[in-house]
Amino acid sequence: MRNPDTVKFFEMTNASEWRSGKGHRDENFPVASWIIHPRHRPLILAFYNFVRTADDIADHESLSGDEKLSLLDLLEAELLGKGDSQPEAVNLRRVLAERGMPPRHALDLLTAFRMDVTKLRYETWDEVIHYCRYSAMPVGRFVLDVHGESTSTWAASDAICAGLQINNHLQDCGKDFRNLNRVYLPRDALAAVGATAEQLGEARATPALLQCLQSLAARNEALLDEGRMLPAQVRDFRLGLEVSVIQSFADRIVRLLKVRDPLSERVHLNPVELLTFSLSGMAGETIRRLSGRRPVSKTAAGA
The missing domain is CATH 1.10.600.10 (Farnesyl Diphosphate Synthase)
Structure with missing residues (x-):
């Protein structure tokens, strides 16, 4: 069980504050490049921004393990509609709903980021x-x-x-x-x-x-x-x-x-x-x- 005070603290912050500064153009592979049809790019970029934020939290050198897990829990909760304080989660939730798509793949990735925190x-x-x-x-x-x-x-x-x-x-x-x-x-x-x-x-x-x-x-x-x-x-x-x-x-x-x-x-x-x-x-x-x-x-x- 996460410390409720820690969770409450992070609810008053933006998870993107813990981003590394790395963007989709810095990856080993193209992300929503101009090759992809323009109608698909906003959804793919929303997914990328959510995932990039969660990945950077899991890799952050100054956050404790419990703090990382609390932030990942918060992102998951807001992706599932429980809150509106984290823009990356709210935006992905919105664009998925517009397409009638479930959040299953983003939730799977959060599982991996939790593994990054707990399994070395x-x-x-x-x-x-x-x-x-x-x-x-x-x-x-x-x-x-x-x-x-x-x-x-x-x-x-x-x-x-x-x-x-x-x-x-x-x-x-x-x-x-x-x-x-x-x-x-x-x-x-x-x-x-x-x-x-x-x-x-x-x-x-x-x-x-x-x-x-x-x-x-x-x-x-x-x-x-x-x-x-x-x-x-x-x-x-x-x-x-x-x-x-x-x-x-x-x-x-x-x-x-x-x-x-x-x-x-x-x-x-x-x-x-x-x-x-x-x-x-x-x-x-x-x-x-x-x-x-x-x-x-x-x-x-x-x-």
Whole structure:
């Protein structure tokens, strides 16, 4: 049970005051970019702003665990209609109601942010995937629902979203450990090569840690490949382009992670790469749709 005085205090503040300043243009993937039809962008941005606020609260370095959980509870309560003090929650509640959509995906993400507050280590790959079920997969499912796509697209979307999340875990593994004492690398993967979580605090990865990171990147590349069919499964042309751009970004990042040390080398895309892979992703998907070809997974292509 949260401290009622803490809850009352936060009800008199705006949750956005705890935002990091990071916006939708700072992500590893496009969020409601110009590719998406304009009628969908306000809803997607409202969802993003709610999620970004909750994520920043969970990651805030000066809030206590109880304070974070109280703020997340408050956002959930207002998303469900119990109060009007938090603009991000109220706005998302309003635009969801206009579309007749439930808040299920936003609620799933709040589950992940609570996990971020209370769970600092993961034992296995399957535990990480379980976290991704709440931290990443709901984002793709939400965007597909906004476009009226079939739930049959969820499996491929889940693979891509989980892969994006794990890319981010690998990119930011040093920062997450130093700033939040949070480690998403599975303990069994570290132990298998004789690496430790504490090595994430170093300026450069040890050979053992680098082996672990690059093996996880290779495993994640296979996960991303499981979502290769998603652009062909979605009916909306513009959404298909957006997904192809996201896949292009994810593929490039995972290739960097397979050969570079995220503690000491650049593993994020620069502006030129973002533009290049955006154009190549859109061009590839446009040609594929015009020709009627289906995407080919790397596994099938190598068979």
